Amino acid sequence: MTGSRELSGEDSLIVRYFKPLAxxxxxxxxxxxxxxxxxxxxDVVVKTDAIVEGVHFLPDDPPDTVARxxxxxxxxxxxxxxxxxxxxxxxxxxxxxEDSWLAPFARALGEDAGQxxxxxxxxxxxxxxxPAMISIAALGRVPAGKMVPRAxxxxxxxxxxxxxxxxxxxxxxxxxxxxxxxxxxGDIAAREMLIARYRVPQPRxxxxxALREHATAAMDVSDGLAGDLAKLCAASGVSATIDLPRVPLxxxxxxxxxxxxxxxxxxxxxxxxxxxxxxxxxxxxTEFVEAARQAGVAVAQIGAxxxxxxxxKFLDAQGTAxxxxxxSYSHF
Amino acid sequence: MTGSRELSGEDSLIVRYFKPLAxxxxxxxxxxxxxxxxxxxxDVVVKTDAIVEGVHFLPDDPPDTVARxxxxxxxxxxxxxxxxxxxxxxxxxxxxxEDSWLAPFARALGEDAGQxxxxxxxxxxxxxxxPAMISIAALGRVPAGKMVPRAxxxxxxxxxxxxxxxxxxxxxxxxxxxxxxxxxxGDIAAREMLIARYRVPQPRxxxxxALREHATAAMDVSDGLAGDLAKLCAASGVSATIDLPRVPLxxxxxxxxxxxxxxxxxxxxxxxxxxxxxxxxxxxxTEFVEAARQAGVAVAQIGAxxxxxxxxKFLDAQGTAxxxxxxSYSHF
Numbered sequence: 001m002t003g004s005r006e007l008s009g010e011d012s013l014i015v016r017y018f019k020p021l022a023x024x025x026x027x028x029x030x031x032x033x034x035x036x037x038x039x040x041x042x043d044v045v046v047k048t049d050a051i052v053e054g055v056h057f058l059p060d061d062p063p064d065t066v067a068r069x070x071x072x073x074x075x076x077x078x079x080x081x082x083x084x085x086x087x088x089x090x091x092x093x094x095x096x097x098e099d100s101w102l103a104p105f106a107r108a109l110g111e112d113a114g115q116x117x118x119x120x121x122x123x124x125x126x127x128x129x130x131p132a133m134i135s136i137a138a139l140g141r142v143p144a145g146k147m148v149p150r151a152x153x154x155x156x157x158x159x160x161x162x163x164x165x166x167x168x169x170x171x172x173x174x175x176x177x178x179x180x181x182x183x184x185x186g187d188i189a190a191r192e193m194l195i196a197r198y199r200v201p202q203p204r205x206x207x208x209x210a211l212r213e214h215a216t217a218a219m220d221v222s223d224g225l226a227g228d229l230a231k232l233c234a235a236s237g238v239s240a241t242i243d244l245p246r247v248p249l250x251x252x253x254x255x256x257x258x259x260x261x262x263x264x265x266x267x268x269x270x271x272x273x274x275x276x277x278x279x280x281x282x283x284x285x286t287e288f289v290e291a292a293r294q295a296g297v298a299v300a301q302i303g304a305x306x307x308x309x310x311x312x313k314f315l316d317a318q319g320t321a322x323x324x325x326x327x328s329y330s331h332f
Numbered sequence: 333m334t335g336s337r338e339l340s341g342e343d344s345l346i347v348r349y350f351k352p353l354a355x356x357x358x359x360x361x362x363x364x365x366x367x368x369x370x371x372x373x374x375d376v377v378v379k380t381d382a383i384v385e386g387v388h389f390l391p392d393d394p395p396d397t398v399a400r401x402x403x404x405x406x407x408x409x410x411x412x413x414x415x416x417x418x419x420x421x422x423x424x425x426x427x428x429x430e431d432s433w434l435a436p437f438a439r440a441l442g443e444d445a446g447q448x449x450x451x452x453x454x455x456x457x458x459x460x461x462x463p464a465m466i467s468i469a470a471l472g473r474v475p476a477g478k479m480v481p482r483a484x485x486x487x488x489x490x491x492x493x494x495x496x497x498x499x500x501x502x503x504x505x506x507x508x509x510x511x512x513x514x515x516x517x518g519d520i521a522a523r524e525m526l527i528a529r530y531r532v533p534q535p536r537x538x539x540x541x542a543l544r545e546h547a548t549a550a551m552d553v554s555d556g557l558a559g560d561l562a563k564l565c566a567a568s569g570v571s572a573t574i575d576l577p578r579v580p581l582x583x584x585x586x587x588x589x590x591x592x593x594x595x596x597x598x599x600x601x602x603x604x605x606x607x608x609x610x611x612x613x614x615x616x617x618t619e620f621v622e623a624a625r626q627a628g629v630a631v632a633q634i635g636a637x638x639x640x641x642x643x644x645k646f647l648d649a650q651g652t653a654x655x656x657x658x659x660s661y662s663h664f
Binding site: 026028031032033034035036037038039040041042043044045046047048049050051052054055056077078080081083087089090091093121122123124126127128129130131133135137139140142144147149150151219220235 | 358360363364365366367368369370371372373374375376377378379380381382383384386387388409410412413415419421422423425453454455456458459460461462463465467469471472474476479481482483551552567
């Protein structure tokens with residue numbers, strides 16, 4: 001992203017829409033060719049996640065929610081790793097540069113950058129004949145050696161998860177006119193809540209310090225709780241036992257399950273939750289729960305890490321293991 | 333990019349093709365959710381550039397050259413900023429995951445990562461119904477405060493440029509069957525050289541230290557020498573006078589100009605050169621040229637920075653200013 005005296009179309013849209021977001025001195029107001037991040041011996045945490053029109057967001061999703069989702073899916077990873085956001089670079093691939101789309105997109109992106117303390121450092125805008133795609137690489141900071149790993153848990157650790165699970169996949173179902181849309185035809189508030197959960201994740205960055213201090217392993221739940229837990233366990237060579245009745249649900253999700261519209265196993269295999277799953281030793285459990293409370297983030301204890309190499313077990317209220325049809329979402 | 337015990341399609345292709353590239357300990361073998369870059373008080377330089385099928389590369393370009401171009405357009409920026417490559421994250425948006433494409437793509441990417449000391453730190457693979465796109469965010473290091481800026485030049489500084497200019501745009505013309513293709517119908521060596529210049533940029537990372545020590549301003553030439561020089565001048569509130577006969581050309585490009593097939597003004601407005609343009613004070617000129625020689629990078633002195641706000645002037649052999657039809661490439 002560059003400024004220039006004789007503005008080409010690309011330069012002009014960058015100055016108009018994105019320069020106001022480049023509030024960090026290391027961004028050089030987007031008039032240089034690269035940005036800098038000053039360091040002082042900490043570890044810089046790097047994460048990139050892209051969202052594609054038709055895959056991660058829908059063509060008629062409002063541009064402000066698309067912007068927020070693009071940044072927040074990356075902020076969610078920084079949160080899970082215990083990192084403090086430092087800034088991000090943006091690749092924006094669009095068919096056309098339309099003011100009516102770019103203005104609300106950039107405004108919302110700037111609001112989120114401010115809210116989460118993660119300023120725009122630079123980027124690239126390119127034209128594409130295909131669907132829009134927004135790729136963000138987010139940078140964060142942790143004290144040296146203190147990133148919360150995916151590996152690191154042991155049998156006996158508790159498995160905790162933030163927020164509620166399954167709302168986003170129900171929101172997508174509502175937007176696509178699926179079973180949840182039919183069942184909630186008369187409940188506009190529930191429909192809107194679920195759609196908002198799909199469109200605008202709520203990354204748990206407030207929990208980063210508590211995770212760094214107490215968690216032995218963590219990752220964000222983006223491809224389904226079941227599959228992501230399997231990955232977390234595999235990284236440490238352990239297994240887990242999850243009590244399905246303890247999985248935190250919104251009232252809307254619980255209601256749909258209660259009415260038999262959807263099943264809990266399908267919700268824990270759905271994507272786009274952007275909650276944090278972590279493991280906490282028993283000795284740290286009370287402190288972690290208290291730190292989470294002070295950070296204003298709801299956490300639920302859903303099970304425990306156990307020894308073994310088999311996939312995690314999900315037990316129903318009767319203690320019977322439930323078979324899952326699929327663990328998570330895969331792109332290929 | 334994640335590893336797992338029960339490999340989904342996405343995870344499987346990451347393990348197969350990209351894990352071997354994650355040679356840096358901070359990449360955690362791609363089994364964590366983020367990577368780290370250890371720091372020691374230096375500035376981390378961040379740059380992102382994307383290439384889109386049909387825009388920056390052609391659908392039938394070989395996958396190995398696509399990989400090299402994707403990384404090298406970013407390495408070129410790090411070079412111009414005087415930064416030492418530290419690593420990169422990759423977003424790969426593909427219609428399908430095909431071994432026949434991914435295997436040579438990943439192999440070439442790994443070779444370049446090794447050659448330029450810029451290991452893969454992490455990434456994201458997503459499916460797209462549209463054209464393939466490869467977005468890379470590259471990280472580099474410079475001593476604190478020592479990034480070579482785009483602004484910083486003064487009247488009297490010499491304008492220098494590396495390598496040769498215009499070959500890549502001629503290579504694209506050859507691939508598209510344009511005027512250069514016709515004129516070079518009998519010269520397969522020239523055609524192949526020009527195509528290679530389009531497909532595989534030669535970033536001047538060997539020059540980074542010399543730039544940091546001697547240059548007052550620098551940027552890479554990616555959207556055309558003329559337009560990029562105008563941007564460099566605008567950043568410092570100066571102008572420039574360029575002697576067109578001093579612009580370094582390959583024998584093939586010079587021959588095409590000599591035969592009247594293309595004009596020099598069209599070549600300095602063409603894109604994809606990925607050379608470095610910099611400004612050097614007269615007192616540092618000899619040292620810079622010697623440092624470049626030792627680095628094995630050809631540099632040519634093509635003009636000088638002058639006062640004023642008008643666009644740079646391009647003078648022909650008779651000292652007459654040449655009018656340019658366009659300065660550079662713009663996406664929108």
